[in-house]
Amino acid sequence: MVSLVRQYFFSWVIVGLLVGLTGCATAPPRGPVPAPEPATVSQKNVVVALLDQAQGEHRRGDTARAAASLERALRIEPRNPVIWHRLARLRMEQGDYAQAQSLAAKSNALAPTDAQLRSQNWQLIGEARRRSGDRRGAEEAFARAQSVLEP
Amino acid sequence: MARRTKAKKKTAARRPKRAARGRRRTKARNTRKFLLFALFWLLLAAVAAVVYLDRAVQTKFEGKRWALPAHIYARPLELYEGLRLNAHELAAELEALGYRSAADTGRPATYRRRGGEFHITSRSFRFWDGEQAARRFVVRLDDQHVSALRAQDDRGALPLARLEPLLIGSIHPAHHEDRTLVRVDDVPENLISALLAIEDRNFYRHFGVDPRGLARALWTNLRARRAVQGGSTLTQQLVKNFYLTSERTLRRKLIELVMALSLEAHYQKDEILEAYLNEIYLGQRGNRAIHGFGLASQFYFGRPLQELELHELALLVGMIKGPSYYNPRRNPERALARRNLVLEEMVAQGFVAEADVAKARERPLGVTTQALTQKTAHTAFVDFVRRQLQRDYREEDLRSEGLQIFTTLDPRVQHAAEHAVRSRLTALEGQRGLPADSLQAAAVVTTTDNGEVLAIVGGRDQTGGGFNRALDARRAIGSLAKPAVYLTALQRPNRFTVLSAVDDSPLVWKERGAPPWEPQNFDQRSHGDVPLREALIHSYNIATARLGLQVGVTDVIDTFRRLGIEQDLPPFASVMLGAVGITPVEVAQMYQTLASGGFRVPLRAIRAVLTVDGAPLQRYPLAVEQAAAPGPVYLLSTILQDVARTGTAAALPKLLSPELNIAGKTGTSDEFRDSWFAGYTGDLVAVVWVGRDDNKPVGLTGAGGAMRVWSDMMRRVRPTPLLLTPPADVQTVWVDAETGLLAAPECAGAVEVAFIKGSAPTQSSDCVPPTASPDRLRRWFKKWFR
Structure with a gap:
C-alpha cells in the first residue's frame, strides 16, 4: 500500500511539474490533467520493487541512478509501457528532449489500448517538442493527448 | 698462467741493466698515475651506474605500481521470481564465479544445493550503482523457472538478488602480462606469514639484502641437502622480476644488489611488499604471464585471494620458487610436497599453530581442474567491447588505469552460441x-x-x-x-x-x-x-x-x-x-x-565504466x-x-x-x-x-x-514467444482467402489479415452478403490462400 502511495506521489509530482511548465508557455491546447497511472504497473514483484527504488532515487535527486534502476526493470519487463513512460519522463527532466519523445513513442507503441497512458505520452511528447522549439509539432501532440481520451 | 711465466722471464731479462732503473721508476710512477686515473674513472662510472640504476629501478617501480589492465565483466545474474533459469544453469554460473559447494554457507561465495533449492551466500561487490554487501538467500527452481526467492535470515520474499558479475577479460599492457591488483592491507595474513617464513624471514629488518639470511639459507639447504630456503630477499626477488630474464651472472647479481638497496632507500617496506605481491611471476597461460597473487588465485583456484584458506595460500607461496616445476596441475605431487614444506616452515617459525597446519596438511591441493576458460573465451565479444571503448578512451588508459567495464554479455547465451x-x-x-x-x-x-x-x-x-x-x-x-x-x-x-x-x-x-x-x-x-x-x-x-x-x-x-x-x-x-x-x-x-x-x-555491449576505486566514470544509457x-x-x-x-x-x-x-x-x-x-x-x-x-x-x-x-x-x-502487439493504427480484418475481400470469421476459407487502418478492403466477399466478385481475382487468391 505504501508503495502504491509513493507511485501516485511520483506521478503527481511529475504531472504537476509538466502542467506547471506548460502553463508558463503561451497556452498551447492542453488535454485534461492526465489521470495517474494504473495502480498495478506490473504483475512482477521485482519490477514493482525496482520502480519503487527508482522513485526513491529520483526523490533524492539522483536521476542517473533512477534511470539505471528503470533500465534494470526494463531488462526484466522490456515490453511494459509504463516503464518506458517513466524513463521518458526522466529524460525529459534531464533535458534530453529527443530521447523523451522517442521513449514516449515507444511506450505508445506498446500500449495501443491504454488511453490514459497514451494521453500522458502525447502530453510528454508535446512538452518535449515545445521545449525544443517545435511549436507546431507540440500543438499536434497536445491535440492527440486530448483526442486519445475521447471514446 | 702462461702469460705470468712470460712476464717473469721479461723481468728477469731486464734485471742486469741498471741504467734502466730510472726509467723504471718513471714507469712505475706512470703506472700508479694511470691506476689512479683509471680508479677515478671507474669510481665515476660506478657512481654513474648506481645513479642510473637508482633512477631505473624507481621508474620501473612507479610504472609497475600503476599499470593496471582494465577488467571486463559479464552481466550480473539477477535472480527474481519468474526468471527463466534451471538448476543446471544456476549451478554453472556459481561454479564459473568460483563459488564452493559447502554444507555451511556462512562464508561468502558458498552455496548448498538440495534438488532445485539453492542456499547461496554471495560476495560483496561494488557495482556501478554502489556497493552491494554479501547476502544470504534461498532460491527455488522449478520447471525451468525461479519459483521462489527469499532472504535466508527472514521468511519474507526477496524481490531481487544480484550475483556479482563474471570477469570475462582484461585489456592488458602491451607486454602480455595479466594482473589482478591486491592491496597489502587486504591480503590474508597467512599469505604474508607463509611468504616471510619460506622466502625472507628478516624482511622487516634488513635493508634490501640479508647476509645473515643468505648464510642461514646456505646452511639450511646444506643440512637438508636440497634447496629449502631461498637466499635472496623479497626486495631482490622483486628487482629480479622487473627484468624478465633469469640470467645468472655476477654482473646481474651486482645490478640486483644495487637496485635492491636503492628500492629500500626510497620506499616503505609495505610498498615493496605490495609491489612484490602483485609482481611475482606465478605461472603461464598461453603467451600470457601470470603475475601476482591476485591473478594466481583466480588462475589456480578460481576464487579471489581473500577467500583462500591456509593450505591454498601455502601452495601459491611454495610455487614462487619454480612456477613451472611446482605447477600443481602438471606436477601435483611435487606441488603438494612443496606446499607442506611451506606449512612446516610456518609452524617452525611460530606463524601458525601446529594444530592448524596438521589440518591443512591433510587437504588436497584444491586447484581447479583447468585454467579458467572465461578469460580466454568470449574473445569476439571482448573485441567488440574494446572497439566501443576505444571511441571514448585512450588506449593507454585502458591498458593501465584499472578501469572496470561492465558489459551486457550473457555467459549462458554466449556458451549456447559458441556450442x-x-x-x-x-x-x-x-x-x-x-x-x-x-x-x-x-x-x-x-x-x-x-x-x-x-x-x-x-x-x-x-x-x-x-x-x-x-x-x-x-x-x-x-x-x-x-x-x-x-x-x-x-x-x-x-x-x-x-x-x-x-x-x-x-x-x-x-x-x-x-x-x-x-x-x-x-x-x-x-x-x-x-x-x-x-x-x-x-x-x-x-x-x-x-x-x-x-x-x-x-x-x-x-x-x-x-x-x-x-x-x-x-x-x-x-x-x-x-x-x-x-x-x-x-x-x-x-x-x-x-x-x-x-x-x-x-x-x-557496455553498461558502465568505473574507475579502479569504483567511482562511476561513464554510463552508456539506453537510447532509442x-x-x-x-x-x-x-x-x-x-x-x-x-x-x-x-x-x-x-x-x-x-x-x-x-x-x-x-x-x-x-x-x-x-x-x-x-x-x-x-x-x-x-x-x-x-x-x-x-x-x-x-x-x-x-x-x-x-x-x-x-x-x-x-x-x-x-x-x-529457451527464448520467449513472439507475441506482437498490434499498434493503434493497425486493424485486423477477416478476408476471404479466395478473393481478398472482407469476410466473416465463420466463412469458409476466411483468414485474418492485418492492415494499416483505412487500407483494408472495403468490399465484402459473397460469403457475407452475396455480391458478385470478379472471377479473375477469385482464382488468383485461391491459388495463394489454399
Missing part, C-alpha cells in the same frame, strides 16, 4: 561431405527492445582470437535485405497492403554504372502476379526487385540506413536483393530495429530512436512470422517449438557462398552467418546452414 556454431558446423561438414574445418560462421545475439548484445561469436575457434567475422566479415546478405524493400512499400499504405499484387514476371534492369541486372528466382520460375506477403514469404527475387523499383531504390536504401545499416550502400537495384557485403553485427542492428517495432536502439512507424513494421513482422511457418524457413517450427511464433528471414547469396539466418523471438534477436573465409561456394541455403545453427542455439537459450 551451436562448433557442433553444427562439424555436423554440416559431415552430412554434406565438405572438407573438415572448411566452414566458418559468425553469430550475434541481442535483446529485442533494449539492444543489449548478449553474445558474439567471431568464428568456430574462439580461443585464438583472430579474425572476428561478426564485426569484420562483409558478406553478401542475399535475401536478408528484402524486408527493407517490403517495409518501404508498406510505409505507403495507400499504395501497398500485404495483399497488393506484385509482378513476378521476368525482369531485365539496366542502369548506368552497373551491368544489366536480370534477377532470377531460386526455383528458376516466374510466378506471375503474387500477393505482396507471399512474395516475401517465399522470397521471390523478381517480385521483390520489381516492388523495390516501384518504390524507388533510393527510398529502399534510405530504409536500410534508418534500420541501422551504417555503411554507404551503392545506389544499385541489386542491393535490394542483398548483393552487397554487410557485417553480421550490422545485420543484427537492422533486425533489432524491426524486432522492436521500428525503434532502433544502437547495439550496446524511432526509425519506422510501428504500423508497417508490425505488418512486416507478421509476414516474417509466416516465413517461419510456410515460407523459406518452414522447417524452423519443427526444429524449435511452433509456439515461439518466430519471425525470421533466410538469406542465400549467389552460388551458395553465404548462408544467413536472421530472426527474432519475444526477447531475442539473433543473426547467424555460415560460409567460407575464401568466399568459395558452400552449397548451403540459409535454411540448410545458418538456420540450423540458429535453432540449435535457441533451443539451449
Whole structure:
C-alpha cells in the first residue's frame, strides 16, 4: 500500500511539474490533467520493487541512478509501457528532449489500448517538442493527448 | 698462467741493466698515475651506474605500481521470481564465479544445493550503482523457472538478488602480462606469514639484502641437502622480476644488489611488499604471464585471494620458487610436497599453530581442474567491447588505469552460441561431405527492445582470437535485405497492403554504372502476379526487385540506413536483393530495429565504466530512436512470422517449438557462398552467418546452414514467444482467402489479415452478403490462400 502511495506521489509530482511548465508557455491546447497511472504497473514483484527504488532515487535527486534502476526493470519487463513512460519522463527532466519523445513513442507503441497512458505520452511528447522549439509539432501532440481520451 | 711465466722471464731479462732503473721508476710512477686515473674513472662510472640504476629501478617501480589492465565483466545474474533459469544453469554460473559447494554457507561465495533449492551466500561487490554487501538467500527452481526467492535470515520474499558479475577479460599492457591488483592491507595474513617464513624471514629488518639470511639459507639447504630456503630477499626477488630474464651472472647479481638497496632507500617496506605481491611471476597461460597473487588465485583456484584458506595460500607461496616445476596441475605431487614444506616452515617459525597446519596438511591441493576458460573465451565479444571503448578512451588508459567495464554479455547465451556454431558446423561438414574445418560462421545475439548484445561469436575457434567475422566479415546478405524493400512499400499504405499484387514476371534492369541486372528466382520460375506477403514469404527475387523499383531504390536504401545499416550502400537495384557485403553485427542492428517495432536502439555491449576505486566514470544509457512507424513494421513482422511457418524457413517450427511464433528471414547469396539466418523471438534477436573465409561456394541455403545453427542455439537459450502487439493504427480484418475481400470469421476459407487502418478492403466477399466478385481475382487468391 505504501508503495502504491509513493507511485501516485511520483506521478503527481511529475504531472504537476509538466502542467506547471506548460502553463508558463503561451497556452498551447492542453488535454485534461492526465489521470495517474494504473495502480498495478506490473504483475512482477521485482519490477514493482525496482520502480519503487527508482522513485526513491529520483526523490533524492539522483536521476542517473533512477534511470539505471528503470533500465534494470526494463531488462526484466522490456515490453511494459509504463516503464518506458517513466524513463521518458526522466529524460525529459534531464533535458534530453529527443530521447523523451522517442521513449514516449515507444511506450505508445506498446500500449495501443491504454488511453490514459497514451494521453500522458502525447502530453510528454508535446512538452518535449515545445521545449525544443517545435511549436507546431507540440500543438499536434497536445491535440492527440486530448483526442486519445475521447471514446 | 702462461702469460705470468712470460712476464717473469721479461723481468728477469731486464734485471742486469741498471741504467734502466730510472726509467723504471718513471714507469712505475706512470703506472700508479694511470691506476689512479683509471680508479677515478671507474669510481665515476660506478657512481654513474648506481645513479642510473637508482633512477631505473624507481621508474620501473612507479610504472609497475600503476599499470593496471582494465577488467571486463559479464552481466550480473539477477535472480527474481519468474526468471527463466534451471538448476543446471544456476549451478554453472556459481561454479564459473568460483563459488564452493559447502554444507555451511556462512562464508561468502558458498552455496548448498538440495534438488532445485539453492542456499547461496554471495560476495560483496561494488557495482556501478554502489556497493552491494554479501547476502544470504534461498532460491527455488522449478520447471525451468525461479519459483521462489527469499532472504535466508527472514521468511519474507526477496524481490531481487544480484550475483556479482563474471570477469570475462582484461585489456592488458602491451607486454602480455595479466594482473589482478591486491592491496597489502587486504591480503590474508597467512599469505604474508607463509611468504616471510619460506622466502625472507628478516624482511622487516634488513635493508634490501640479508647476509645473515643468505648464510642461514646456505646452511639450511646444506643440512637438508636440497634447496629449502631461498637466499635472496623479497626486495631482490622483486628487482629480479622487473627484468624478465633469469640470467645468472655476477654482473646481474651486482645490478640486483644495487637496485635492491636503492628500492629500500626510497620506499616503505609495505610498498615493496605490495609491489612484490602483485609482481611475482606465478605461472603461464598461453603467451600470457601470470603475475601476482591476485591473478594466481583466480588462475589456480578460481576464487579471489581473500577467500583462500591456509593450505591454498601455502601452495601459491611454495610455487614462487619454480612456477613451472611446482605447477600443481602438471606436477601435483611435487606441488603438494612443496606446499607442506611451506606449512612446516610456518609452524617452525611460530606463524601458525601446529594444530592448524596438521589440518591443512591433510587437504588436497584444491586447484581447479583447468585454467579458467572465461578469460580466454568470449574473445569476439571482448573485441567488440574494446572497439566501443576505444571511441571514448585512450588506449593507454585502458591498458593501465584499472578501469572496470561492465558489459551486457550473457555467459549462458554466449556458451549456447559458441556450442551451436562448433557442433553444427562439424555436423554440416559431415552430412554434406565438405572438407573438415572448411566452414566458418559468425553469430550475434541481442535483446529485442533494449539492444543489449548478449553474445558474439567471431568464428568456430574462439580461443585464438583472430579474425572476428561478426564485426569484420562483409558478406553478401542475399535475401536478408528484402524486408527493407517490403517495409518501404508498406510505409505507403495507400499504395501497398500485404495483399497488393506484385509482378513476378521476368525482369531485365539496366542502369548506368552497373551491368544489366536480370534477377532470377531460386526455383528458376516466374510466378506471375503474387500477393505482396507471399512474395516475401517465399522470397521471390523478381517480385521483390520489381516492388523495390516501384518504390524507388533510393527510398529502399534510405530504409536500410534508418534500420541501422551504417555503411554507404551503392545506389544499385541489386542491393535490394542483398548483393552487397554487410557485417553480421550490422545485420543484427537492422533486425533489432524491426524486432522492436521500428525503434532502433544502437547495439550496446557496455553498461558502465568505473574507475579502479569504483567511482562511476561513464554510463552508456539506453537510447532509442524511432526509425519506422510501428504500423508497417508490425505488418512486416507478421509476414516474417509466416516465413517461419510456410515460407523459406518452414522447417524452423519443427526444429524449435511452433509456439515461439518466430519471425525470421533466410538469406542465400549467389552460388551458395553465404548462408544467413536472421530472426527474432519475444526477447531475442539473433543473426547467424555460415560460409567460407575464401568466399568459395558452400552449397548451403540459409535454411540448410545458418538456420540450423540458429535453432540449435535457441533451443539451449529457451527464448520467449513472439507475441506482437498490434499498434493503434493497425486493424485486423477477416478476408476471404479466395478473393481478398472482407469476410466473416465463420466463412469458409476466411483468414485474418492485418492492415494499416483505412487500407483494408472495403468490399465484402459473397460469403457475407452475396455480391458478385470478379472471377479473375477469385482464382488468383485461391491459388495463394489454399
